[in-house]
Amino acid sequence: MPCTKLLYQEQGSLHQHDASIVGIEALPTPEDATKSEQPANSHVLYLDETIFHVQGGGQPFDVGTIRPSPDSVNGNDATSHTKNQSEFHVTSVRNGEANTVRHAGYFVPATTDQPFQPKTKVHLSIDVPRRQLHSRIHSAGHILGVAIMRLSRAGTLPPLTETKAKHYPGDASVEFQGLIDGKFKDAIQQATDELVAEGRPLHIRFWSREECEKNGVALPEKIDGDMFRAVEIEGCGAYACGGTHVSKTDEVGRVVVRSIRRQKGGTRVGYFVEEK
Ligand SMILES: [Zn+2]
Structure with missing residues (x-):
């Protein structure tokens, strides 16, 4: 997995940004989804660069959303267009292995598909007041x-x-x-x-x-x-x-x-x- 560039370290005021998916990982569905805080469609996204602050150095992680960027939605591929209506809600951001960043969260609407394939261009937005x-x-x-x-x-x-x-x-x-x-x-x-x-x-x-x-x-x-x-x-x-x-x-x-x-x-x- 390529490492993730931490854009917020150089541009702290960047609250929105386009990046590319480099990896996606489905998290196991909890046995009793009703008792778990982790929704059944939880995934981890890896990006080439991020504006989400990673938990560490005494500062909590950012939350926010990851959507397909307008370019990827307006492509000619009708199937990917339908698939790419999903929005990913980022609920935690932590260090992964080898300088990668794990953006954990879930898709809305819920899907067990992987709507974001590697190389999908996505638009990142962080929760600015937080x-x-x-x-x-x-x-x-x-x-x-x-x-x-x-x-x-x-x-x-x-x-x-x-x-x-x-x-x-x-x-x-x-x-x-x-x-x-x-x-x-x-x-x-x-x-x-x-x-x-x-x-x-x-x-x-x-x-x-x-x-x-x-x-x-x-x-x-x-x-x-x-x-x-x-x-x-x-x-x-x-x-x-x-x-x-x-x-x-x-x-x-x-x-x-x-x-x-x-x-x-x-x-x-x-x-x-x-x-x-
Ligand atoms: Zn400090």
Whole structure:
């Protein structure tokens, strides 16, 4: 199976796009379809390129639809025209083997046929409000991280190292090695509010190993490649990152520092973004 190009890594604002089917796989029908969340006509589609964010890096997958593109519907083949009325509803997007992406979902109307043969041109549409929310939560996590590191460098907070982060609706946090006392919650909130209000641009960068080092981007120990993707908050710092982002810090809306929890020498700072 050819690998899938992740278009959202270069063009985060692409919400619709035409791509080609390179593989299709029927998922087994559950024994009791009435009890299963997986519809009887579930399939996995593989594409040459995708705009659907793949679950990972702390950001949830995108959902949306995959339809035959107008070109393939208007072909001369009457049979494929009838077959191609189906629309595929994407319900999960995960990494497959060898840099492929598995778009799992089901056809509407239901069919056990495989309406999309390899090489079918299809039109991809993602659920835009869901993507925008995920981008806001993801950018907010890095803004909060930068705000906390600034307070650490200024001596308000002790020395800290950012270790990991997750950016799920209802379950978002950034974690540090080092202890942050709960009394600093207001200071962290204020530093975050300031960064948001400044409306600083966020840039997606593709950097060499040396450029990452120069910009303070920590790369995982075992990582191959010559160029690495990073998100930079202008003038504040950058993170190795594969996710989608807003273009300026004030587009995240209000970021609320929810909790500060310490355990085993580390601290987890929970947050959420307020509805816009
Ligand atoms: Zn990130």
